[in-house]
Amino acid sequence: MSVRIAFVGKGGSGKTTLSALFARHLAHSGAPVLAVDGDINQHLAQALAPGEDAPATPPPLGPALPAVKALLSGTNPRITSPDAMIKTTPPGRGSRLLRLLGDDDLHTRHVTRVGGVPLMVTGEFDESDLGVACYHSKLGAVELYLGHLVDGPGEYVVVDMTAGADAFASGLFTRFDMTFLVAEPTRKGVSVYRQYREHAEQFGIRVAVVGNKVTGEDDLLFLKEQVGDDLLTHLVQSDWVRAAEQGRAETRVPDALEPQNRHALNVLRETVDAQHRDWARLHRHAVEFHLRNARAWADERTGEDLAAQVDPHFVPGPAALS
Template structure:
């Protein structure tokens, strides 16, 4: 199952991404965390880094070559864009599978397997868009044949920037983290309106709730979309200041209410069956949008021809 955490900058989405990933890993579930935020802080939020790995953004060309495999519809890495869907001959992956992409790009932080997109650095200023780095994540999710009980948790870029690519359609459930303030729920309204157009499932997770008035405010503003809430956490603050021990067992010291909230989030994810047809339909739609808008002109090819009409989404991993 694929899960995204979005929200206003400073809402705590990276913290929630880390807590949820650790909660899953603590239970023994296979989980992969991915840092897709322009500010790369997920490794720090997960705990002390145990094993780093090259960022996905540094090897995008090689990743394209690997994923396209022997797919005859994709003529070169240059013709493969972030929305290019898989077809017959493409390499489909299992989460944390025994393949060169995972072996090269998966590190560990706080006991959780982690992939990162890479930082937006000085060489990118004025000449690049950060969302180009996210192209590797979009391609990865597009070629992922994950199943029930397998989890990929992505910490997305903050605010409405999450809509700058079709990546927001690649998840089974999106958690929108909202503080109990007007600014905190403003991104929720933006995300809700966009998500409704594409049938994207969202659930609001209140964060930094301090009193009954905070909770009532969230309920008034987001209604039935409010799935759960976390109270202001001394444990999280201590972790952010480096005053807690690392490792998955440390999560046992998290406040009982907040641990229960994480359980509610997992139950919500597990209760949503995978809709392969929706995922593939959105993949094709956004690929055609990109092809018409810029990619056909840039590559000199008709990229609509990359769509394999006989491809069945959710199939068995190939050529790995």
């Protein structure tokens, strides 16, 4: 099946590095994969191409939100205009649905191969945004993209999310089949774990903890005591990763990664491959968050009853493509 994976965690936990390692692991196996940089600090490109000083990145998706809305609204009669479309507007009959890495304007313009992995970026939070916008406004384009994406069997979307509990500041967290929380073996490293688990459990989203920068049995025991059975696997402190962060050329050889860390990536792959996509549940979550946003602010801002954008007879998925 197709799998959408989010990497979350405290800032500095190594979630961007692990997002890149896993995306490269999938791509190296020949699997169709899209990596998405959804962090306010846009460092995924550097992590995907550690041997390059300034890897080329695609035009960011966030500033292109009006064009994204115009494309995805399609001929959906429930959307009166692209301006009335908000980040949570769910697809309906007539909406433009996308295939992963398909031949459409969005993928053609906003995806570039970096380090052998197709990459999409949201864009940086810059000075022009200070005092007038929040970073989640940039993530709105990604939320709409995932809402209109019909990914197929054996395809993967890997998203490096914002740090800390900010990942739950929008409905984007319900767009994933699996969430990996990257945690260092420290109190701060596991501080957001219970928040993530509590929020995710409400929506049936599985959160698994991936220990990172583990240096010995004491570190591993600490993680087990803190998160229990939610600890899926762990990565040890990595000379290979440090070399990658320093831009050494030998890091382009994936087999040079430490055996325990290669094993951990295999565990992540086996775990996501065991997930089952429930399109109806995914759509229900999308509709719920859309109605929340409509009532809270969007109806007033647009001057419309945005509950009318919900098509009660539509469920996204492979059947909807026909």
